[in-house]
Amino acid sequence: LLVLGLVQIETMGMPEYAVVAACVDAARLLGQPRHAGLVNAVLRRYLRERAALLAAADLDAVSRHAHPRWMIERISSDWPRDAEAIFAANNCAAALTLRVNRRRSSPEDLIARLAAAGVVAESPAHLPDGLILSESTDVSRLPGFAEGHFSVQDGAAQQVVDLLDVAAGQRVLDACAAPGGKSAHILERAAVELTALDADAGRLPRLRENLARLGLSANVLHGDASRPPGWWDGKPFDRILLDAPCSASGIIRRQPDIKLHRRAADIAPLAAMQARLGAALWPMLAPGGKLLYATCSIFRAENEVVVAGLLDAHADARALPIAERHGRVAGNGRQNLPGNKGMDGFYYALVEKDCS
Ligand SMILES: C[S@@+](CC[C@H](N)C(=O)[O-])C[C@H]1O[C@@H](n2cnc3c(N)ncnc32)[C@H](O)[C@@H]1O
Incomplete structure (x- = not known):
């Protein structure tokens, strides 16, 4: 009740004394008459000392930005000039x-x-x-x-398929496809032969439902993109989308629980998995084909560092330029930061395979 009262006062802008009265009534209705007095005293004292309490809380960046400390440190070190704007954007509701x-x-x-x-x-x-x-x-x-x-679908996710440059008849792999947002967008754009793969069988029914509602069809497969022998027929793809599993640090405004569930220690294993996926997918790309690496993360370790590793490891890989509307240059790709043009945080890097 105390937390609800504070949220109603501070975030929802409800009339202060009505909030206190309702919280006190709620304590009584819940059979806690002794606590009704406590709720009343704490909330009233909060209203009396509000400015000083808020100022004291704001001295600590964790409460000022409402982000965990490790995330504040990583965002501040990756995006020193934009960090404050990123925290603010993460704390705002996103448009539909x-x-x-x-x-x-x-x-x-x-x-x-x-x-x-x-x-x-x-x-x-x-x-x-x-x-x-x-x-x-x-x-x-x-x-x-x-x-x-x-x-x-958020605008930043829609911009993924703009970059993939699909055309009718191409063989296209969406390597991490569920629940199918980008698979559907690819098929809405062009009559390609799409393989929609995901390692999580539990997410495939949703992918199938989404395609069916939209009147689209794909070859939906359950498999691990980093282990192609289990599902690949050996025919190269003209386009590969690697919309990699990531920290989701770019979509905190839509999924604020990421602040609580994600840990600093998750980032290195995620980056290792992203690198493994890129390395496994590269041989499946046809000469002259394009692989688009995308994440909804804003952490450099999951984005430009992974793509630099892919380029370093493959002499036949070449990063292609990406239009400015996809955000700012970040390594060999571009990063849209959360809130830019009202969109989520998203990373994009487009890598082409030499023809010879
Ligand atoms: C960012 S989500 C993909 C969102 C999807 N592209 C869309 O637009 O709706 C990442 C997906 O990767 C899948 N995934 C994780 N590891 C994988 C792997 N080794 N092989 C294939 N899929 C994997 C997850 O199950 C998850 O569905």
Whole structure:
């Protein structure tokens, strides 16, 4: 009750004395009359000493930024000039962004259908298939959802498929595909022969459901991308998307529990796994083909360091330039930092295999 009271006062901006009265009533309703007095005393004292208490709490970066200390240190060392803005963006709610299924609708049609249902949406210039809604809502009730006219996907994730440059007839591998957001986007863009692979069998039904709702089909496989003999037919791919498992440090505003669940010690094993995946996938890429490495992390160890390792280890690998709208240059790729253009934090690096 004390925590709820403080959240209602500080974060929700509810009338202070009404909050105290409601918390005291709640203590009584819960059969804790003695605690009703305690709740009353603590919350009232908080209101009296609020400025001094908040100032004291703000002396410590952990409470000032509401991030664990190891994360503050890593973000500050990776992005010294942007760290404060990253913490602030991570503590803000993200807008609801949709991706229009171009096989069934268009941004213009969907904007009109949503408007008829009283929902305001706009189509931002940097997202060819994207719509941003002015308010969050239950998307499954929006017109067109059941018919597969759109999906929910942040703009930074939509920009992944912009880079992959897919064309009809190509053999494409989405090596870490579940729940299928980017697999679906690839298929919405071009009639490719898509293999959608994931090591977690429990996530595949959701991937299949998503493709079915959108009217798309892929060769959905259960397998470990770092062990191709178990699932690969030996035919090279023209495009490989490695949307690697990562710390998810770029999407904290959508999944704030990452602050509690993720540990400093997770990063080195994640980076080792990402490097292993890249090394295992490289031989499956056709000469002249492109591998796109992407993560929803903002940690350099999981991004540019992994890609530098891939380039160093393969003489036939060459990083391709990436447009500025994908964020700032970071090693051989680009990093969108959380909140930039209202999008999640995301890393992108595009690597081409020499033709000879
Ligand atoms: C970032 S998520 C992928 C999100 C997905 N690309 C999308 O857009 O919906 C990473 C996925 O990698 C899968 N994964 C982890 N290790 C893997 C491996 N060795 N081989 C294949 N998939 C793996 C996880 O099960 C998880 O579904």
